[in-house]
Amino acid sequence: MKIHEEKRAPNPRRVRVFLAEKGIDVEYQQVNILDSEHKSAEFTRLNPLQKVPVLELDDGTIICETVAICRYFEELHPDPALMGTTTIERARIEMFQRQVEFSLFQPIAHCFRHLHPAMEKLEVPQVAEWGKANGERALAGMSWLDDQLKARQFVAGDTYTIADITALIAIDFRKVARIEMPDELTHLKDWHERVSGRPSSQA
Amino acid sequence: MKIHEEKRAPNPRRVRVFLAEKGIDVEYQQVNILDSEHKSAEFTRLNPLQKVPVLELDDGTIICETVAICRYFEELHPDPALMGTTTIERARIEMFQRQVEFSLFQPIAHCFRHLHPAMEKLEVPQVAEWGKANGERALAGMSWLDDQLKARQFVAGDTYTIADITALIAIDFRKVARIEMPDELTHLKDWHERVSGRPSSQA
Numbered sequence: 001m002k003i004h005e006e007k008r009a010p011n012p013r014r015v016r017v018f019l020a021e022k023g024i025d026v027e028y029q030q031v032n033i034l035d036s037e038h039k040s041a042e043f044t045r046l047n048p049l050q051k052v053p054v055l056e057l058d059d060g061t062i063i064c065e066t067v068a069i070c071r072y073f074e075e076l077h078p079d080p081a082l083m084g085t086t087t088i089e090r091a092r093i094e095m096f097q098r099q100v101e102f103s104l105f106q107p108i109a110h111c112f113r114h115l116h117p118a119m120e121k122l123e124v125p126q127v128a129e130w131g132k133a134n135g136e137r138a139l140a141g142m143s144w145l146d147d148q149l150k151a152r153q154f155v156a157g158d159t160y161t162i163a164d165i166t167a168l169i170a171i172d173f174r175k176v177a178r179i180e181m182p183d184e185l186t187h188l189k190d191w192h193e194r195v196s197g198r199p200s201s202q203a
Numbered sequence: 204m205k206i207h208e209e210k211r212a213p214n215p216r217r218v219r220v221f222l223a224e225k226g227i228d229v230e231y232q233q234v235n236i237l238d239s240e241h242k243s244a245e246f247t248r249l250n251p252l253q254k255v256p257v258l259e260l261d262d263g264t265i266i267c268e269t270v271a272i273c274r275y276f277e278e279l280h281p282d283p284a285l286m287g288t289t290t291i292e293r294a295r296i297e298m299f300q301r302q303v304e305f306s307l308f309q310p311i312a313h314c315f316r317h318l319h320p321a322m323e324k325l326e327v328p329q330v331a332e333w334g335k336a337n338g339e340r341a342l343a344g345m346s347w348l349d350d351q352l353k354a355r356q357f358v359a360g361d362t363y364t365i366a367d368i369t370a371l372i373a374i375d376f377r378k379v380a381r382i383e384m385p386d387e388l389t390h391l392k393d394w395h396e397r398v399s400g401r402p403s404s405q406a
Contacts, residue, residue: 048347049306065297067301075290075293088264091278092264094268094270094271095266095271099267103252129328129333130332
């Protein structure tokens with residue numbers, strides 16, 4: 001099997017960190033997005049929506065979408081569990097994963113895509129007003145997450161899960177999107193230091 | 204248990220159709236979004252992100268997020284399976300569910316939220332240029348889905364799944380967002396007729 005990805009993009013990193021936590025090695029093939037390699041006929045055959053990452057199995061089966069790829073590996077390699085071990089845990093972790101995705105990861109991504117000069121040819125049209133509105137939403141998302149982290153060590157509870165991975169990569173990508181983290185978000189900062197200290201964060 | 208929802212909003216309908224397919228009856232409590240009831244202190248305690256639907260279990264456990272709620276019921280009531288029965292099926296269905304969500308459901312929702320006068324006080328700021336860009340994306344998403352449906356009866360394969368539910372509700376919500384479906388998308392139209400004919404579509 002191999003994973004088609006773009007090393008610099010945030011979604012592929014979610015899969016790399018997930019696999020690093022599980023100790024799984026996979027072959028990676030780079031797709032240079034700034035050179036529009038994701039729009040090539042060859043890559044479009046793998047994913048008509050022209051997005052990375054894409055998992056290609058040895059029998060040719062294609063699995064696109066970060067969380068679908070993660071779930072595939074979670075089922076094949078359940079230890080350590082990153083998506084929960086009981087029905088309630090799985091539902092709650094999926095809840096937090098999606099809340100982080102929609103309230104933090106996406107606003108930061110939109111802020112970057114709609115305001116950063118590097119995205120001028122890739123995000124058409126760039127809508128600066130929408131980028132700015134998402135800068136505000138990212139701040140609200142960070143404040144919400146800080147509040148959640150008052151009560152517990154990790155995003156979804158007492159153990160590290162896929163929700164922490166989505167949040168870590170959102171918070172790191174914040175720098176590229178030029179969004180400051182307010183000093184008063186001390187729970188978020190402590191958590192960020194904690195998860196950044198794990199070897200997987202280097203993936 | 205009960206589900207806090209807004210009858211007119213598309214995300215709660217995803218849960219209602221999912222439960223109708225499984226034949227599960229749940230008590231619903233309405234949260235009037237146009238009257239800002241989702242911003243009340245009482246609702247904010249259930250979901251600090253102020254979004255519907257929210258599943259409240261009898262022991263007080265809260266599960267927010269449409270797909271997390273669906274997965275909870277899928278595990279408790281696996282028949283009929285709407286999220287797959289094997290590892291590969293579950294990954295592929297999740298892939299399609301997310302692709303429909305990001306490439307069709309979200310663009311249609313953004314088009315509505317940023318262009319419709321009814322959303323003026325709820326979507327701040329309304330960014331008309333972003334709404335228009337999403338009208339274009341919704342067309343691209345419909346064209347992609349039409350192409351997918353050339354080869355099979357349902358979005359993710361030969362059986363009806365959660366990916367069909369997300370797509371059905373996106374396509375129906377298209378009318379509220381004032382997006383036309385192009386006549387040439389015959390596979391999409393045939394599929395839409397097929398899934399609209401199921402009793403669950405009335406939920």
